[in-house]
Amino acid sequence: MTPPMDDHALASTPATSAGELLLRTRSANAGLEPKALKDLGDRVSHEFLMAEIGQARPDDAVLSEEGADDQARLSADRVWIIDPLDGTREFSEVGRDDWAVHVALWEKGQLIVGAVARPAKGITYSTSQSDGPKGVAGTPLRLAVSRSRPPEFVTGLAEHLGAQLVPMGSAGVKAMSVLDGEADAYVHAGGQYEWDSAAPVVVASGNGLHASRIDGSALIYNNANPYLPDLVVCRAEVAEAVLAGIRAVSEA
Known part of the structure; x- marks a missing residue:
């Protein structure tokens, strides 16, 4: 039997996969008007993430930009907070890579894990890594x-x-x-x-x-x-x- 994902993986793996789905969606629907492409991207990513989290953690609540806000989350111990497509404007513009997928987990008062996927760059940042920031502060800032x-x-x-x-x-x-x-x-x-x-x-x-x-x-x-x-x-x-x-x- 495959062991269940830990929370770090359940943030980063679906965020990465949702990003790959968004790349395919953008490529297959390049002729859509920008608003229609934005709406399509929001919808397919939201549905994918809800299914993945729902299957892996059926007892957890979810707050998504694209979903109805179920106030039951306010009494839940664990709440996934997701933005299925952050940067819809950039997503709808051919060639732009500065858009993202957000998945975070709040538990009993604080955020504990999360992931930010940048699909067009092939990068997912996650709380499973703690390498610290690159470089040094700029002069000027x-x-x-x-x-x-x-x-x-x-x-x-x-x-x-x-x-x-x-x-x-x-x-x-x-x-x-x-x-x-x-x-x-x-x-x-x-x-x-x-x-x-x-x-x-x-x-x-x-x-x-x-x-x-x-x-x-x-x-x-x-x-x-x-x-x-x-x-x-x-x-x-x-x-x-x-x-x-x-x-x-x-x-x-």
Whole structure:
């Protein structure tokens, strides 16, 4: 008999497989209008992940961006928090690779495992690995920011810190860029939900990065309202400077 997957594998293996399914879906439906392709990608990945997690852990609850929110999760001990396709805009654009699949597990008050798959790059980041961030902090600092709509707040923060803006796609990609050494911090204050950040945050934290709200407080998951509007993911050695910069810009 094949032994059951541990929780780390149940995050990373389905995230990777969902990403491979999304690659096939995008290739087979390249002629679709962008909105239709986005919707198709969301649906097929959501259905796949729900089936995989449901079969492996039938007693666990799931909070998915693409599923109805069952409030029974609020009394559950274990809740999978998933974003079946993070970065639908990038997914719908031919050749773009800056989109992701998020799978995280919350248990009794905290995130414990997670995975962020970047299918078009053939990479899955997971809490089963703890190698720490690559490289060293840049001089000047590099802030990951939305390529299409960089928020005014982060632009002001970059000016205050003398930092460079590094544009890229999805939230998961931005957070993992800090782990990859392509950026030093990802600061977001424009509104998000728990599925946008849960997997990136637990993977980042498990690899020694700082992760918090922009005021430095803890990120809390499995709330009745899953809206979680802001976060900071950054190298630990620059966290104090980044948080101080956020305070200064917020008070200006």
